[in-house]
Amino acid sequence: MRKMVRSKFWMLILVLVLSLSLFLGFTCKGKVERKEILLTKKETSSEETVSIPEGVIELQEAFANVAQVVKPAVVNISAVHILKMELPYYQFYFGDPFEDFFDEFFGRPRERKREPKKREFKRRLEGTGSGVIIDPKGYILTNYHVIAGAEEIKVTLSNGKERKYDGKVIGKDPRTDLAIIKIKSKEKFPAAKLGDSDKIRIGDWAIAIGSPFGLKQTLTVGVISAKRQSLYVEGKQYREMIQTDASINRGNSGGPLVNIKGEVIGINTAIYAPTGVFAGVGFAIPINNAKEIIDELIEKGRVVRGWLGIEIREVDEVIAKQFNLPNTKGVLVNRVIEDSAAEKGGMKRGDIIIKIGDHKVEDVRDLQKVVTKTKPGKKVKVVVIREKKEVPLSIKLGEMPEPTEEARVRE
Numbered sequence: 187m188r189k190m191v192r193s194k195f196w197m198l199i200l201v202l203v204l205s206l207s208l209f210l211g212f213t214c215k216g217k218v219e220r221k222e223i224l225l226t227k228k229e230t231s232s233e234e235t236v237s238i239p240e241g242v243i244e245l246q247e248a249f250a251n252v253a254q255v256v257k258p259a260v261v262n263i264s265a266v267h268i269l270k271m272e273l274p275y276y277q278f279y280f281g282d283p284f285e286d287f288f289d290e291f292f293g294r295p296r297e298r299k300r301e302p303k304k305r306e307f308k309r310r311l312e313g314t315g316s317g318v319i320i321d322p323k324g325y326i327l328t329n330y331h332v333i334a335g336a337e338e339i340k341v342t343l344s345n346g347k348e349r350k351y352d353g354k355v356i357g358k359d360p361r362t363d364l365a366i367i368k369i370k371s372k373e374k375f376p377a378a379k380l381g382d383s384d385k386i387r388i389g390d391w392a393i394a395i396g397s398p399f400g401l402k403q404t405l406t407v408g409v410i411s412a413k414r415q416s417l418y419v420e421g422k423q424y425r426e427m428i429q430t431d432a433s434i435n436r437g438n439s440g441g442p443l444v445n446i447k448g449e450v451i452g453i454n455t456a457i458y459a460p461t462g463v464f465a466g467v468g469f470a471i472p473i474n475n476a477k478e479i480i481d482e483l484i485e486k487g488r489v490v491r492g493w494l495g496i497e498i499r500e501v502d503e504v505i506a507k508q509f510n511l512p513n514t515k516g517v518l519v520n521r522v523i524e525d526s527a528a529e530k531g532g533m534k535r536g537d538i539i540i541k542i543g544d545h546k547v548e549d550v551r552d553l554q555k556v557v558t559k560t561k562p563g564k565k566v567k568v569v570v571i572r573e574k575k576e577v578p579l580s581i582k583l584g585e586m587p588e589p590t591e592e593a594r595v596r597e
Contacts, residue, residue, distance in 0.1 A: 248446055252393055253405050255448045259319040259378040260441055261343055262397045263328060263353065263367070265336035269309040316396035316441030317341070317367065318450060322374040324351075325484060327476060328440030329455055330358050330365040341369050344403050357483025360589045361491075363424070363455060364476055366483045378442060381449030383428065383472035386410050394432040394454055394468070396441025408432030408468075417469060419456050425551060427469040428452045434468035443470040478559070492560040493586035494533070495526020500550055501538065509538060510574060515548045516540045519570075531581030533570065540576070541569035557583065 315332030319325070326341065333339055339353035351369035358365040369375070390410045398404055412429035430443060434454050443452035452470030459465055479489045497520045499505075506514045519537040522529050539547050543566050547553045560566060562585035570577050 249393070249405075249407060252444060252446065252448045253395075256378055256393075256395055256442065256444055256450075257344065257403050257405070258376040260395045260403065261317045261319065261326060261341050262400075262402045263315045263317050263326075263332055263440060264340040264342070265313045265315065265333050266338035266340070267311045267313070267335055268337050269311055314397060314400050314437050315439045316437065316454070318440075318442040318453075319375050319377045320380065320450075320480065322377050324369040324371060324375050325356070326353070326367045326369065327453060327480065328365055328367060329453065330360050330363045332440045333358070333365050333367060334360075339367060341367070342402070343375070348402075357487045357489075359479060359483060359489045361489070362471065362475060362479065363422070364453065364471065364479065364483070366480065378444075379449050380473050380477060381445055381447070381451045383451045383474045386413065386428065386445065386451055388412060391446040392428075392430040392432045392451075393444045393446070394430070394434050394438060394441065394470075395444065396434075396438035396454060398433070398435035398437045400437055406433035411467070415469065417456065417458075424456065424469065424471070425554075426472060426475065427455070428472055430468050430470065431466045432468060433464050434470075435464050438468075488588075490562060491558040491586040492562050492564065492566075492583035493526075494528045494557055494581065495523040495584060496528045496533065497521040497523070498539075498550055498553065509536075509571070511538065511571070515546075516571065517547055517550055517553050527581055527584035531568070532579050533568070533581065534572065537570035537572050537577075539568060539570050542566055558586070562586075 313332070313336075315328060317326040317328035317332070320327045333353075333355055336355075339355070341351045341353040343349045343351070351371065353367040353369055356366045356368050388410050392408050392410050394406045394408070396404060408431040410428060411431050414425075415427045415429045416423065416425050417427060418424075428443065428451070430452075432443065434457050438454045439456075441454050442450040443454050445451050450473050452473055453476060454468065454470045456469045457464055458467035458469075482489050498517045499520055501511065501514045501516045501518055503514060505511070505518055509518075516538045519528075519533060519535055519539065522533055522535055539553060541547055542553060542556050543560075545552065545556050547556075556566075560583055562583050565580055565582045568579045568581055570579060
């Protein structure tokens with residue numbers, strides 16, 4: 187019996203020793219593993235320099251240089267509109283709705299009734315846009331729709347410190363959606379360099395600078411996505427537009443689109459935004475189109491253009507077949523306006539215009555470009571196809587009438 191007790195005692199001791207050994211073994215192993223983990227973390231936390239290709243650094247420098255050179259010439263434009271409203275109001279116990287009831291009930295003469303008076307209310311609306319200084323004297327190029335109908339214009343410069351100036355509209359051209367405003371000061375302002383939009387290529391860098399959503403001096407980068415795009419915005423047609431994926435939003439209108447050299451190649455004007463936000467499709471007016479009218483806007487305040495006085499459309503395959511034409515080149519005259527230059531020059535409905543001056547006419551764009559660049563009063567030779575024959579005409583151009591409706595303010 188005593189032997190059994192002893193054997194059990196030693197068995198218990200052995201189990202305890204083994205258990206203790208296993209426990210100590212696991213504990214030590216855990217400490218070693220933790221130490222290895224800590225050492226690993228310490229070893230990998232050392233600072234390492236990322237290897238960046240030299241070209242990337244140069245490109246980054248180029249973007250920074252563009253910002254440094256161009257941003258001082260980019261301004262924020264605040265256009266204030268005063269909305270006037272007339273609302274009827276009643277005088278209590280005289281001319282109010284209750285008096286109408288008592289008049290009817292007591293049979294009072296209706297002549298005593300008075301119409302409700304009207305009180306005028308004014309509401310101040312403020313829109314924001316952008317612009318670019320094109321002359322040290324303070325001339326600023328922007329979109330017409332940014333300042334259309336504005337009763338007060340404030341221009342903010344960010345050249346070192348924000349400075350506000352009163353802006354005055356010098357010239358405007360609703361047809362191209364361009365305008366010139368001027369700020370008055372004795373100092374010389376930083377002016378941006380105008381580039382050559384005819385030399386841009388699809389894939390070139392495009393940098394937009396402006397005040398999207400009122401966030402001043404914002405720079406975004408993309409590329410030239412397409413050229414000579416046509417689009418309709420709120421009933422207005424834009425032609426020969428530059429398309430870019432550089433981010434453009436509300437408030438960017440009127441600001442410059444520049445190349446990697448910091449030269450202005452376009453004026454940011456519109457975006458395609460089916461969801462209401464930027465979708466990677468923005469449009470800018472080519473700066474060469476603006477250069478053609480800048481001097482005239484500054485000197486005359488408006489652009490005087492030649493005018494034929496016709497309604498036209500493109501020649502498609504159906505029209506070409508109907509008129510037995512060999513191709514779809516030319517422009518069909520849909521209507522000749524009464525007493526217009528075209529009517530006086532002998533042009534008729536159904537004529538196909540194939541040439542004007544020394545320029546061949548292949549589409550509507552060709553014709554409009556030549557006519558609008560020709561001054562009123564000048565005689566031009568026009569060749570049309572009429573009854574399968576070429577007929578030469580001599581037409582003295584009239585002056586294009588001003589648009590009857592102001593462009594809507596979209597910013």
